[in-house]
Amino acid sequence: MTLTRLLLLALAAWAAGAAAAPDPFESTYQPAASTPALIRNATVLDGTGRRLDGADVLMRDGKIVAVGAGLDADGATVVDAQGRWVTPGLIDVHSHLGVYASPGVTAHQDGNEATDPVTAGVWAEHGVWPQDPGFYTALAGGTTTLQVLPGSANLIGGRGVTLRNVAATTMQEMKFPGAPHGLKMACGENPKRVYGGKGRSPSTRMGNVAGYRQAFADAQEYQRQWQKYERELAAYEAGSDGRKSSKKKGDGDAQPPASPKRDLRLETLVGAMNGEILVHIHCYRADEMAVMLDLAKEFGFKVAAFHHGVEAYKIADRLAQEGVCGALWADWWGFKMEAYDAIWENIAFVDAPENGCAIVHSDSAEGIQRLNQEAAKAMSRGQRAGLAIPPEHAIRWLTSNAARALGVADQVGTLEPGKRADVVIWNRDPFSVYAHADRVYVDGALRYDRATPPAQPESDFLLGQPAGGAL
Amino acid sequence: MRPTHAMAHACLCALAALPFAVASAQDLLVRNAKVHTVTERGTLERADVLVRNGRIVAVGTGLAAAGATVVEANGRPLTPGLFGGITALGVEEVSLESSTVDNDPHAAEQSAATAPEPRPEFDVTLSFNPDSAVIGVNRVEGITYAMVAPSAVSGSTVIAGQGTVARLDGRADAALAPSRTLFANLNAGVSRAGQFMLFEQAAREAKPTPQMRDGDFRLLTPAGRETLARYLNGGRIVFDVDRATDIRQVMAFAQKHGARPVVAGGAQAWQVAGQLAQAKVPVVLDPLVDLPDSFDQIGATLENAARLHKAGVRVAFTNLNDGTHNARKVRQAAGVAVANGLPWDAALAALTANPAEIFGIGNEYGRIAPGYVADLVLWSGDPLEVTTVAEQMWIDGRAQSMRSRQTELRDRYRPGAR
Numbered sequence: 001m002t003l004t005r006l007l008l009l010a011l012a013a014w015a016a017g018a019a020a021a022p023d024p025f026e027s028t029y030q031p032a033a034s035t036p037a038l039i040r041n042a043t044v045l046d047g048t049g050r051r052l053d054g055a056d057v058l059m060r061d062g063k064i065v066a067v068g069a070g071l072d073a074d075g076a077t078v079v080d081a082q083g084r085w086v087t088p089g090l091i092d093v094h095s096h097l098g099v100y101a102s103p104g105v106t107a108h109q110d111g112n113e114a115t116d117p118v119t120a121g122v123w124a125e126h127g128v129w130p131q132d133p134g135f136y137t138a139l140a141g142g143t144t145t146l147q148v149l150p151g152s153a154n155l156i157g158g159r160g161v162t163l164r165n166v167a168a169t170t171m172q173e174m175k176f177p178g179a180p181h182g183l184k185m186a187c188g189e190n191p192k193r194v195y196g197g198k199g200r201s202p203s204t205r206m207g208n209v210a211g212y213r214q215a216f217a218d219a220q221e222y223q224r225q226w227q228k229y230e231r232e233l234a235a236y237e238a239g240s241d242g243r244k245s246s247k248k249k250g251d252g253d254a255q256p257p258a259s260p261k262r263d264l265r266l267e268t269l270v271g272a273m274n275g276e277i278l279v280h281i282h283c284y285r286a287d288e289m290a291v292m293l294d295l296a297k298e299f300g301f302k303v304a305a306f307h308h309g310v311e312a313y314k315i316a317d318r319l320a321q322e323g324v325c326g327a328l329w330a331d332w333w334g335f336k337m338e339a340y341d342a343i344w345e346n347i348a349f350v351d352a353p354e355n356g357c358a359i360v361h362s363d364s365a366e367g368i369q370r371l372n373q374e375a376a377k378a379m380s381r382g383q384r385a386g387l388a389i390p391p392e393h394a395i396r397w398l399t400s401n402a403a404r405a406l407g408v409a410d411q412v413g414t415l416e417p418g419k420r421a422d423v424v425i426w427n428r429d430p431f432s433v434y435a436h437a438d439r440v441y442v443d444g445a446l447r448y449d450r451a452t453p454p455a456q457p458e459s460d461f462l463l464g465q466p467a468g469g470a471l
Numbered sequence: 472m473r474p475t476h477a478m479a480h481a482c483l484c485a486l487a488a489l490p491f492a493v494a495s496a497q498d499l500l501v502r503n504a505k506v507h508t509v510t511e512r513g514t515l516e517r518a519d520v521l522v523r524n525g526r527i528v529a530v531g532t533g534l535a536a537a538g539a540t541v542v543e544a545n546g547r548p549l550t551p552g553l554f555g556g557i558t559a560l561g562v563e564e565v566s567l568e569s570s571t572v573d574n575d576p577h578a579a580e581q582s583a584a585t586a587p588e589p590r591p592e593f594d595v596t597l598s599f600n601p602d603s604a605v606i607g608v609n610r611v612e613g614i615t616y617a618m619v620a621p622s623a624v625s626g627s628t629v630i631a632g633q634g635t636v637a638r639l640d641g642r643a644d645a646a647l648a649p650s651r652t653l654f655a656n657l658n659a660g661v662s663r664a665g666q667f668m669l670f671e672q673a674a675r676e677a678k679p680t681p682q683m684r685d686g687d688f689r690l691l692t693p694a695g696r697e698t699l700a701r702y703l704n705g706g707r708i709v710f711d712v713d714r715a716t717d718i719r720q721v722m723a724f725a726q727k728h729g730a731r732p733v734v735a736g737g738a739q740a741w742q743v744a745g746q747l748a749q750a751k752v753p754v755v756l757d758p759l760v761d762l763p764d765s766f767d768q769i770g771a772t773l774e775n776a777a778r779l780h781k782a783g784v785r786v787a788f789t790n791l792n793d794g795t796h797n798a799r800k801v802r803q804a805a806g807v808a809v810a811n812g813l814p815w816d817a818a819l820a821a822l823t824a825n826p827a828e829i830f831g832i833g834n835e836y837g838r839i840a841p842g843y844v845a846d847l848v849l850w851s852g853d854p855l856e857v858t859t860v861a862e863q864m865w866i867d868g869r870a871q872s873m874r875s876r877q878t879e880l881r882d883r884y885r886p887g888a889r
Binding site (some may be wrong): 331 | 763886
């Protein structure tokens with residue numbers, strides 16, 4: 001079989017929901033070489049909801065081996081963490097690092113393909129510039145995994161990519177192996193402002209919803225075409241293999257069925273309906289989130305998380321019932337009308353119900369450097385509102401809950417044995433404005449050490465520039 | 472899911488259950504507080520602060536005052552009211568809704584083909600709305616006053632207009648006259664040299680020479696010339712600049728024309744810290760800026776505040792990201808500055824005494840000392856810590872309601888209230 005034929009077969013199987021589509025931009029990420037390390041005598045928040053005082057964390061071959069008191073170093077390098085705290089590497093589900101890179105010059109505006117309200121065929125990873133100095137400052141803040149999303153100008157902005165936050169020359173070297181793509185959708189003001197301003201649809205929230213529905217209806221039809229093709233192909237293959245003879249045609253005159261034309265936009269939407277691509281929706285208002293949940297039911301996809309969700313607290317119970325996460329800020333508000341009803345307690349209230357899934361996200365090159373402080377603000381306000389939120393619970397908002405929304409919870413987000421050894425050693429309780437990440441490990445390799453800052457900036461862009469401090 | 476009002480009154484914090492209306496002026500004694508005076512007296516443990524008629528009259532131990540309202544602080548920290556930075560508080564309700572935004576002198580001229588003229592006479596405080604919900608949301612975080620500034624974002628004018636520090640307790644006469652400041656706009660998106668050229672032209676017009684005749688080309692209106700002349704005669708001008716060389720140019724311009732410059736932004740200010748200190752030019756900065764958002768900010772560092780302070784530069788804080796709705800974030804930014812080398816006392820001063828000094832009201836605001844206006848905040852813990860909240864505050868000695876539009880929404884949707 002030719003490569004084209006193989007690809008078509010794979011696509012047909014994928015359209016039928018039977019297999020994951022091949023990734024043409026495959027990850028080339030490789031964990032850096034690491035030596036076994038035993039972090040000794042720390043306060044450990046393991047990301048599952050547990051707090052262990054005076055505990056050790058053992059890492060070997062890039063994986064967590066054990067967490068507990070009095071572990072045997074067994075030849076591992078011992079890192080004294082007396083008085084320090086240890087958490088999983090932090091995960092940001094909403095970043096535009098690389099696609100809106102620093103410096104924010106016009107040439108770096110790669111996050112919104114704002115030329116059509118539905119650009120599901122574009123992928124954020126094709127706009128990621130690995131030299132964005134923001135990756136390095138985020139690492140210094142303990143962020144080891146991040147999803148880079150397209151912006152919110154469009155109803156359906158394209159695919160997001162989940163990255164390992166490591167110094168790299170190519171995007172592929174950062175790409176989280178096997179992580180599902182995200183699909184970025186946007187509610188409300190942004191799409192209708194951008195396209196209404198151009199004198200085209202959508203110019204209202206009505207137009208927004210009609211736009212999503214038509215796009216997914218087109219995707220359903222596209223999926224049917226591929227399913228039909230798969231059936232015809234299977235029949236043809238059966239005939240040409242000679243195991244089963246076609247009743248209609250003899251082997252000699254059978255023609256292979258013609259494959260449908262690939263449509264990159266609809267391919268992405270079919271992936272979302274298959275559950276292979278996780279749906280992330282920028283949506284502020286509670287009433288709009290409720291509409292989007294109905295839309296998801298109409299087309300049979302699941303919403304992984306509502307992002308920004310300034311009013312998520314108003315429908316916290318519904319989000320929890322439907323297993324939808326709220327990826328939220330601690331305190332952003334008021335910059336537009338749909339962000340007017342913010343409260344400090346949003347994250348804590350979304351977290352409160354049984355099965356609530358709250359996530360602290362940044363959407364900001366500044367915020368991603370201190371997700372721990374965002375969580376601290378939300379935790380503190382939740383506590384003052386009467387909710388019992390210990391740090392070992394709140395840490396889930398920026399570790400395991402975020403991993404769940406990105407579909408990588410089997411690999412990162414907690415310090416359980418077998419997981420990737422993404423680990424942060426904090427100089428103190430991380431829920432403090434004074435906390436620093438002392439050491440950040442990615443797959444067991446020390447990628448950031450506050451005690452020995454790099455002699456040169458790691459971003460090529462900053463090399464040879466008057467630097468304020470190495471980034 | 473239907474919200475009820477049942478929980479609206481069920482506040483957990485007894486102090487926050489004060490009547491919604493602002494209490495009348497009365498004498499106040501805050502007892503047993505950890506008093507951060509932001510004076511040479513430093514921090515006083517277990518100290519009392521006595522307030523009469525809206526002014527601080529005594530700071531010490533064992534103070535007594537018949538008839539005064541007594542508040543037991545139980546060792547909690549007491550600070551001067553915090554300065555919210557350079558903001559659009561009261562002149563911007565919802566940023567993207569132009570009908571609620573009043574800080575841009577040229578918003579109405581956005582479509583004009585020609586560059587808008589500089590209008591130094593534009594006074595943003597005429598738009599100030601003391602009832603803005605944005606003010607209440609920030610006030611309950613301990614912000615008692617802020618610079619209300621013009622912002623010529625839509626135009627390429629080099630002068631945005633004038634602002635003043637406003638007090639944030641809902642009074643109509645909120646502006647503090649001595650804080651009146653002119654705002655230069657050197658991020659107008661045209662050549663830097665072109666901006667200084669226009670500035671020079673405006674300055675010449677403000678100091679007209681006999682050679683200037685009626686028919687000559689002029690940038691400024693008569694009112695604009697009069698206004699600018701006042702600022703060039705020892706007045707205060709805020710220059711929004713980041714690049715070290717631009718800071719040097721601003722200092723030279725101000726020296727030449729007799730104005731007192733304030734640098735706002737100043738991402739590269741640390742590179743010229745010595746010159747700033749020598750010329751006594753203060754810097755209003757955001758301690759969170761550490762990325763080169765533009766080429767002017769290459770070298771931005773979390774140590775900016777620490778380095779400037781060490782060199783002897785007077786530093787105050789502002790939130791450059793969303794300094795209006797999230798003006799309250801200056802407190803977190805101050806904590807981050809401490810985590811990056813700034814002494815704690817200097818960080819608190821950058822939220823209190825320093826901005827008051829920079830904007831000409833340091834003799835009455837920004838410190839806890841006899842004679843000072845009794846703008847005070849009692850905190851649940853370290854005032855620079857993100858887990859700390861303002862538990863009670865006073866403006867002019869009047870207890871402020873600790874409720875805002877956001878606390879109302881919180882209580883309507885509190886889990887269990889639905």
